[in-house]
Amino acid sequence: MEIKGTPEQHGYWMPAEWESHSQCWMGWPERFDNWRDNAVHAQRVFSKVATAISNFEPVTVCASPAQWTNARSQLPPNIRVVEMSMNDSWFRDTGPTFVVNKSASGAQNLAGIDWNFNSWGGIDDGCYKDWTLDVRVARKILEIEKVFRFPHSMILEGGSIHVDGEGTCLTTEECLLNKNRNPDMTKEQIEDNLKKYLGVRKIIWLPRGLFGDDDTNGHIDNMCCFVKPGVVLLSWTNDKSDLQYERSIEALSVLSNTTDANGRKLEVIKLHIPGPLYMTDEEAAGVIQDGEAKPREPGTRLAASYVNFYIANGGIITPQFGDEKWDNEAVRVLKETFPDYEVVKIEGAREIVLGGGNIHCITQQQPAIK
Amino acid sequence: MEIKGTPEQHGYWMPAEWESHSQCWMGWPERFDNWRDNAVHAQRVFSKVATAISNFEPVTVCASPAQWTNARSQLPPNIRVVEMSMNDSWFRDTGPTFVVNKSASGAQNLAGIDWNFNSWGGIDDGCYKDWTLDVRVARKILEIEKVFRFPHSMILEGGSIHVDGEGTCLTTEECLLNKNRNPDMTKEQIEDNLKKYLGVRKIIWLPRGLFGDDDTNGHIDNMCCFVKPGVVLLSWTNDKSDLQYERSIEALSVLSNTTDANGRKLEVIKLHIPGPLYMTDEEAAGVIQDGEAKPREPGTRLAASYVNFYIANGGIITPQFGDEKWDNEAVRVLKETFPDYEVVKIEGAREIVLGGGNIHCITQQQPAIK
Numbered sequence: 201m202e203i204k205g206t207p208e209q210h211g212y213w214m215p216a217e218w219e220s221h222s223q224c225w226m227g228w229p230e231r232f233d234n235w236r237d238n239a240v241h242a243q244r245v246f247s248k249v250a251t252a253i254s255n256f257e258p259v260t261v262c263a264s265p266a267q268w269t270n271a272r273s274q275l276p277p278n279i280r281v282v283e284m285s286m287n288d289s290w291f292r293d294t295g296p297t298f299v300v301n302k303s304a305s306g307a308q309n310l311a312g313i314d315w316n317f318n319s320w321g322g323i324d325d326g327c328y329k330d331w332t333l334d335v336r337v338a339r340k341i342l343e344i345e346k347v348f349r350f351p352h353s354m355i356l357e358g359g360s361i362h363v364d365g366e367g368t369c370l371t372t373e374e375c376l377l378n379k380n381r382n383p384d385m386t387k388e389q390i391e392d393n394l395k396k397y398l399g400v401r402k403i404i405w406l407p408r409g410l411f412g413d414d415d416t417n418g419h420i421d422n423m424c425c426f427v428k429p430g431v432v433l434l435s436w437t438n439d440k441s442d443l444q445y446e447r448s449i450e451a452l453s454v455l456s457n458t459t460d461a462n463g464r465k466l467e468v469i470k471l472h473i474p475g476p477l478y479m480t481d482e483e484a485a486g487v488i489q490d491g492e493a494k495p496r497e498p499g500t501r502l503a504a505s506y507v508n509f510y511i512a513n514g515g516i517i518t519p520q521f522g523d524e525k526w527d528n529e530a531v532r533v534l535k536e537t538f539p540d541y542e543v544v545k546i547e548g549a550r551e552i553v554l555g556g557g558n559i560h561c562i563t564q565q566q567p568a569i570k
Numbered sequence: 571m572e573i574k575g576t577p578e579q580h581g582y583w584m585p586a587e588w589e590s591h592s593q594c595w596m597g598w599p600e601r602f603d604n605w606r607d608n609a610v611h612a613q614r615v616f617s618k619v620a621t622a623i624s625n626f627e628p629v630t631v632c633a634s635p636a637q638w639t640n641a642r643s644q645l646p647p648n649i650r651v652v653e654m655s656m657n658d659s660w661f662r663d664t665g666p667t668f669v670v671n672k673s674a675s676g677a678q679n680l681a682g683i684d685w686n687f688n689s690w691g692g693i694d695d696g697c698y699k700d701w702t703l704d705v706r707v708a709r710k711i712l713e714i715e716k717v718f719r720f721p722h723s724m725i726l727e728g729g730s731i732h733v734d735g736e737g738t739c740l741t742t743e744e745c746l747l748n749k750n751r752n753p754d755m756t757k758e759q760i761e762d763n764l765k766k767y768l769g770v771r772k773i774i775w776l777p778r779g780l781f782g783d784d785d786t787n788g789h790i791d792n793m794c795c796f797v798k799p800g801v802v803l804l805s806w807t808n809d810k811s812d813l814q815y816e817r818s819i820e821a822l823s824v825l826s827n828t829t830d831a832n833g834r835k836l837e838v839i840k841l842h843i844p845g846p847l848y849m850t851d852e853e854a855a856g857v858i859q860d861g862e863a864k865p866r867e868p869g870t871r872l873a874a875s876y877v878n879f880y881i882a883n884g885g886i887i888t889p890q891f892g893d894e895k896w897d898n899e900a901v902r903v904l905k906e907t908f909p910d911y912e913v914v915k916i917e918g919a920r921e922i923v924l925g926g927g928n929i930h931c932i933t934q935q936q937p938a939i940k
Contacts, residue, residue: 201647265635265655268706272713277571280713283654285635336638343642343650344714 203311203348206396212299212311212350213399216365216426217511220568221257224512225341226250227289227562228263228271233493234288234328235555236486245551246289247274249510249517249559252544254279256512262286262337284340285333290557292421293317293357295564296338296349299399308569311348313397314338315356320416321380327415327556328493345566354393355381359419359561361394364429367401367461369394374408374418381417402461406451410435410473411444413503415494415556422505422558424451427469427537430460435505436470444473471533474523477502483554496554504550506530508558510565516541519549519558573681573718576766582669582681582720583769586735586796587881590938591627594882595711596620597659597932598633598641603863604658604698605925606856615921616659617644619880619887619929622914624649626882632656632707654710655703660927662791663687663727665934666708666719669769678939681718683767684708685726690786691750697785697926698863715936724763725751729789729931731764734799737771737831739764744778744788751787772831776821780805780843781814783873785864785926792875792928794821797839797907800830805875806840814843841903844893847872853924866924874920876900878928880935886911889919889928 203210226249229235229242236242250259254276262284263271272281286294296312303309317335319326342349362370375381376390385393391403409418416422424434434451437444448470455468484498506526509518516538520527527545534543552558573580596619599605599612606612620629624646632654633641642651656664666682673679687705689696712719732740745751746760755763761773779788786792794804804821807814818840825838854868876896879888886908890897897915904913922928 265703268655268710280716282714283710285638285653333635340638340653344652346650 201348203350207299207311207313207350208396208399210311211301213301214297214299214363214365215567216363216429217565218428219365221513221565222568223258223260223566224253224510225291225295225564225566226259226261227284227286227291227294227337228261228267229289229555230264230267231288231328231493232488233490234487234496236483241548241551242555243270243274245546245548246562248546248548249562250279251276252517252546253510253512253515253563256515262291262341282344284337286337287319287328287331287334290359290561291337291564292359292561293320294334294337295358296342297358297398298565298567299350300567300569309348310567310569311350312338312342314342314349314351316353317357318355318381320357321378325380330492350397352393352397354385357416357419358564359416359421359557361398362420362425363398363400364426364460366429368429369398369400369403370406370420370424370426370432371403372406372409372418372420372423375416375420378417400461404454404458404460406454408447408450410503410505411442411447412501415503419561421560422503422508424455425507429462430464431467431469433469433471433507433533433537435507436472438472442476469533469537471506472526472529473506474504474521474526475502477504477521477523477550477553479554502550502553503556504553505558506534508560509534510559510563511541514541516543517559518543518545519552520545520547521550521553522547571718573720577669577681577683577720578766578769580681581671583671584667584669584733584735585937586733586799587935588798589735591883591935592938593628593630593936594623594880595661595665595934595936596629596631597656597661597664597707598631598637599659599925600634600637601658601698601863602858603860604857604866606853611918611921612925613640613644615916615918616932618916618918619932620649621646622887622916623880623882623885623933626885632661632711652714654707656707657689657698657701657704660729660931661707661934662729662927662931663690664704664707665728666712667728667768668717668935668937669720670937670939679718680937680939681720682708682712684712684719684721686723687727688725688751690727691748695750700862720767722763722767724755727786727789728934729786729791729927731768732790732795733768733770734796734830736799738799739768739770739773740776740794740796740802741773741790742776742779742788742793745786745790748787770831774824774828774830776824778817778820780873780875781812781817782871785873789931791930792873792878794825795877799832800834801837801839803839803841803877803903803907805877806842808842812846839903839907841876842896842899843876844874844891844896845872847874847891847893847920847923849924872920872923873926874923875928876904878930879904880929880933881911884911886913887929888913888915889922890915890917891920891923892917
């Protein structure tokens with residue numbers, strides 16, 4: 201059921217990811233022109249992620265008509281598997297952004313924002329040419345859950361925003377101001393829409409996202425995230441010759457010279473990236489190049505980042521890339537940053553970054569309402 | 571999640587249709603080789619039925635990937651529309667048979683029986699040649715609702731059984747003993763399975779269903795139904811020259827000479843059939859004959875019956891066939907039989923019988939648990 205007006209007008213806001221969830225939504229990878237070897241490896245890693253999350257909160261995995269039986273047989277029985285058509289499986293970006301409010305009686309309500317979507321950049325610049333199924337994903341999820349829907353004509357992916365749940369939104373200019381998203385909107389208009397839809401009062405703009413994250417044009421969720429109000433994790437490298445270096449320095453400068461919606465200075469925790477990692481010949485050869493999806497070339501720098509984790513109820517589900525040094529360091533930092541959480545390592549997360557993202561990109565939390 | 575063993579072993583039984591529902595499930599007609607004129611008329615009547623039921627209880631309509639948007643736009647917003655692949659839209663027969671139990675604490679639980687299905691008779695005798703999507707419908711519904719599932723290898727359609735909720739099941743030999751369903755099972759074995767799965771103690775066997783109901787091989791839900799324990803409605807005709815006459819007489823004789831599970835004699839209320847009605851040239855011409863589905867021939871006697879209604883929470887949703895005399899008489903009898911219910915007439919239900927069934931065949935109640 202559609203609600204007229206903006207979430208803010210109805211008292212809704214987007215909670216932080218660490219606030220309690222009723223469940224997590226995921227898609228199921230399938231397209232052979234993005235996921236190598238007919239998606240067989242990606243499906244195993246998605247299953248690992250879903251299973252790991254299901255130890256902390258209920259999980260629903262949506263799979264296409266052709267894949268439902270396969271997904272059902274690969275996933276454990278405690279995970280719900282629902283049929284849903286999609287063009288690809290990045291539910292952070294195609295799923296709804298859930299928002300909550302508090303009624304006069306004190307009870308919370310849930311609603312979802314159904315943003316517009318153009319495959320991360322439209323027909324010329326996006327990742328694939330047909331996204332007609334993706335644009336229905338958010339609405340179908342809300343329909344299954346009987347949750348109210350705020351449709352919006354603005355192009356926005358969930359991975360391009362992070363909130364602290366207390367009025368602050370973190371995003372990148374590289375993505376949100378990109379002419380391949382909302383070319384007719386000014387920065388002020390975009391800010392205004394974020395405020396009215398996410399229920400925030402302040403937007404912190406990082407200039408750029410992670411180096412190599414061309415698929416998403418620098419989504420914030422591969423670069424920097426809140427861990428609690430006033431504290432962020434930032435993708436970092438010590439290697440001054442790495443093109444990531446100047447992006448991290450630039451972001452650190454912005455973060456160090458701003459305040460959040462409540463006037464707090466931000467504490468910045470550095471989280472060193474792996475690698476650098478590159479797509480191998482074998483990996484690229486496993487992707488069928490059919491002209492429908494962006495080609496996958498051997499030697500491409502992978503947009504690999506440990507910031508791309510998921511905060512479940514009591515668990516941090518974190519990618520591991522087979523880079524022993526930085527994998528271990530990331531786990532150490534995350535354990536220190538989230539002392540009350542269990543940090544769960546997902547080995548083989550390289551398979552997800554080969555497709556263009558990571559654990560945060562393939563998950564979408566549904567807040568619990570009280 | 572699957573439960574091992576039979577529903578009876580776990581204390582489950584099938585409640586009567588007049589017991590309270592949490593919702594009603596329906597499919598969405600689409601196949602052009604069964605529904606004339608690309609299913610446009612059928613879709614309008616299904617929408618009418620769904621809308622009528624939604625005035626009494628929540629309704630979920632499942633539509634194929636290709637039809638989801640169309641279904642969503644035709645149905646009112648209070649009806650939930652969920653994507654689901656299917657070969658056709660007879661959810662009475664392909665949906666789960668819901669059963670309930672009562673735990674030690676007095677709380678009720680819900681589960682669903684996932685019968686096997688063979689398109690009403692298999693490759694030679696059934697209604698269409700591919701039913702691979704239909705066999706997944708019950709499981710997908712249970713998955714969406716997170717309801718426990720009792721899988722069963724026996725072929726059975728929900729329209730071939732009626733229960734009084736107090737231990738009695740009503741069915742037909744024409745269907746359940748047909749060699750095109752479970753050729754390797756004896757009548758005793760079938761009885762035994764009905765008892766163990768529906769939680770009943772007594773099966774009343776009518777020899778045959780409605781004349782002309784060849785698609786289903788005489789489903790009980792077109793012939794006779796319980797209206798409360800000890801009382802049934804029987805499809806009837808006064809016309810001795812109608813081939814239905816001897817079927818009704820035969821059934822009346824069985825019903826008059828039996829008792830239910832609790833030793834009660836049955837009261838039989840006669841409900842006169844419409845017509846007889848026949849498929850017109852124009853109606854048959856609107857069905858694309860593609861060799862995949864049973865041909866629809868002009869002049870075919872339609873299996874039209876007023877017994878094929880749905881009992882919603884407080885409403886009787888009843889077909890009307892454009893036969894003024896018998897339409898009115900059916901409404902009169904139903905109002906008298908269900909004095910505490912609102913009787914809602916669905917004009918144009920002829921469109922559903924052209925496809926092979928009626929309102930009861932396209933609906934599936936999900937019991938409310940207390």
